[in-house]
Amino acid sequence: LGMLKSFKYIIIGGGVAAGYAAREFNRQGLKPGQLAIISKEAVAPYERPALSKGYLNLNPKAAARLPGFYVCVGSGGERLPPDWYKEKGIQLILGTEIVKVNLGLKTLISAAGEIFKFQRLIIATGSTVIRLTDFKVEGADAKNIFYLRELEDANKLVETIKMNQNGKVVIVGGGYIGLEVAAAMRINDFHVTMVYPEPWCMPRLFTPTIAAFYESYYENKGIKIIKGTVAIGFNANVNGEVKGVKLKDGRVVEADIVVVGVGARPLTTLFKGQLEEEKGGIKTDGFFKTSVPGVYAVGDVATFPMKLYNESRRVEHVDHARKSAEQAVKAIKANETGTELEEYDYLPYFYSRSFELSWQFYGDNVGETVFFGDNNSLSPKPKFGSYWIKDGKVVGAFLEGGTPEENKALAKVSRLKCPVENLDQLKKEGLLFASKF
Ligand code: FDA
Numbered sequence: 001l002g003m004l005k006s007f008k009y010i011i012i013g014g015g016v017a018a019g020y021a022a023r024e025f026n027r028q029g030l031k032p033g034q035l036a037i038i039s040k041e042a043v044a045p046y047e048r049p050a051l052s053k054g055y056l057n058l059n060p061k062a063a064a065r066l067p068g069f070y071v072c073v074g075s076g077g078e079r080l081p082p083d084w085y086k087e088k089g090i091q092l093i094l095g096t097e098i099v100k101v102n103l104g105l106k107t108l109i110s111a112a113g114e115i116f117k118f119q120r121l122i123i124a125t126g127s128t129v130i131r132l133t134d135f136k137v138e139g140a141d142a143k144n145i146f147y148l149r150e151l152e153d154a155n156k157l158v159e160t161i162k163m164n165q166n167g168k169v170v171i172v173g174g175g176y177i178g179l180e181v182a183a184a185m186r187i188n189d190f191h192v193t194m195v196y197p198e199p200w201c202m203p204r205l206f207t208p209t210i211a212a213f214y215e216s217y218y219e220n221k222g223i224k225i226i227k228g229t230v231a232i233g234f235n236a237n238v239n240g241e242v243k244g245v246k247l248k249d250g251r252v253v254e255a256d257i258v259v260v261g262v263g264a265r266p267l268t269t270l271f272k273g274q275l276e277e278e279k280g281g282i283k284t285d286g287f288f289k290t291s292v293p294g295v296y297a298v299g300d301v302a303t304f305p306m307k308l309y310n311e312s313r314r315v316e317h318v319d320h321a322r323k324s325a326e327q328a329v330k331a332i333k334a335n336e337t338g339t340e341l342e343e344y345d346y347l348p349y350f351y352s353r354s355f356e357l358s359w360q361f362y363g364d365n366v367g368e369t370v371f372f373g374d375n376n377s378l379s380p381k382p383k384f385g386s387y388w389i390k391d392g393k394v395v396g397a398f399l400e401g402g403t404p405e406e407n408k409a410l411a412k413v414s415r416l417k418c419p420v421e422n423l424d425q426l427k428k429e430g431l432l433f434a435s436k437f
């Protein structure tokens with residue numbers, strides 16, 4: 001037991017939520033030695049979204065690199081480099097994977113056999129990628145087939161990009177990773193082909209009309225899109241390097257590099273049988289308390305009550321990772337001081353950027369949709385959006401190319417669930433509708 005280390009607070013996971021939680025602990029008042037962050041990654045918490053955008057840029061002037069994107073710059077705050085944690089007496093225990101948890105004994109055990117004891121635990125283990133090898137896709141373990149989740153993944157990809165300049169890349173998946181990485185690779189002058197099974201990209205959020213704009217924009221940039229089929233296998237050369245992607249429809253697409261983005265899965269396995277789960281995540285209340293006293297779960301792993309829609313949901317996006325982390329720390333402190341805290345009342349907020357494009361979405365994408373604006377993909381400055389209307393009220397709003405004020409207005413109408421009398425009128429008004437509230 002010589003290796004036992006004890007902390008009042010431990011955060012397991014050193015990603016986005018961990019970084020924002022550390023800042024909040026410091027704001028609320030923290031003594032040196034009270035808090036430890038234990039992370040499998042070798043670096044201090046950083047803004048993960050950079051990995052599929054600026055980090056992949058081969059142009060050294062445009063490339064995002066640490067320390068540039070340590071948390072909390074992503075939301076307009078100050079950067080927290082490793083020295084910040086040192087100054088505050090927060091232990092960053094990096095390169096350390098927790099492999100066993102005993103919530104009853106309040107202990108965590110690392111792969112190297114170290115034992116950590118906590119009084120309060122925040123689970124912030126995030127997600128891991130779904131792999132094609134999980135579905136036993138033939139040849140999916142070939143070299144130069146990449147996934148993107150952590151800095152180390154991005155570093156390997158960047159190294160390979162440098163060695164295959166002007167080569168061919170196939171992107172498997174038409175979701176967030178697919179769309180962002182396809183753009184980054186095209187900017188790097190690669191020949192890019194995207195392959196995805198659905199009839200349009202980002203079907204979880206985009207309407208066919210919204211998707212048609214992005215597909216056409218990408219095609220104008222020289223990206224080839226193959227829809228409605230999946231990769232069923234990979235060809236490799238004698239060195240075991242991927243050379244082709246075999247599609248279900250019989251075609252084979254040449255490739256020097258393959259990047260796969262077919263979804264993520266929350267990392268909850270360590271806690272199986274010890275915590276209540278719901279909808280694939282760790283069940284929490286509106287303070288991110290789990291079913292075990294003193295144990296909190298935030299970010300991608302938490303299934304929490306979404307007050308606005310009166311149901312529990314899990315959210316795999318950075319804005320919620322930041323806000324849930326802050327809420328959990330506030331709840332821990334409120335609990336200690338016996339003060340009141342309002343329940344989490346989250347308005348979903350998702351965004352993406354690629355090429356010169358930038359969209360934001362607020363609220364819920366359910367009900368009827370009303371499209372507005374200029375979605376000609378050849379326009380110099382395309383600007384369009386969509387409202388989602390349910391029971392006569394706006395519940396969600398999407399905008400490409402909006403200004404900060406316009407995006408704020410969309411957030412407001414979605415939060416307030418503003419009533420709509422006439423859909424034709426709404427279509428005519430477009431953005432004007434939101435600006436009235
Ligand atoms: P996060 O994944 O950030 O951190 C989890 C940490 O826990 C990791 O450091 C991991 O190594 C560690 N860990 C896991 N198990 C462990 C163990 N057993 N022991 C020790 N450490 C362990 N969202 C968005 O809204 N806009 C965007 O543009 C993007 N872009 C984007 C790009 C890419 C490439 C990815 C992968 C994801 C995004 N996202 C995004 C999603 C967003 O990044 C994600 O929702 C948050 O990072 C979630 O924050 P968490 O802190 O919950 O997990």
Ligand code: NAD
Nearest residue numbers: 172173174175176177178196230261262263264316351352
């Ligand atoms: P995703 O869920 O956004 O997209 C998955 C896509 O994979 C689907 O749309 C589909 O086209 C495709 N797919 C599914 N099964 C397939 C198969 N067998 N073969 C080929 N394609 C298949 O997931 P992702 O893009 O992998 O992103 C991973 C995680 O990272 C998610 O949590 C996401 O929220 C997060 N992320 C978010 C952003 C952002 O918010 N801007 C950016 C990057 C990543």
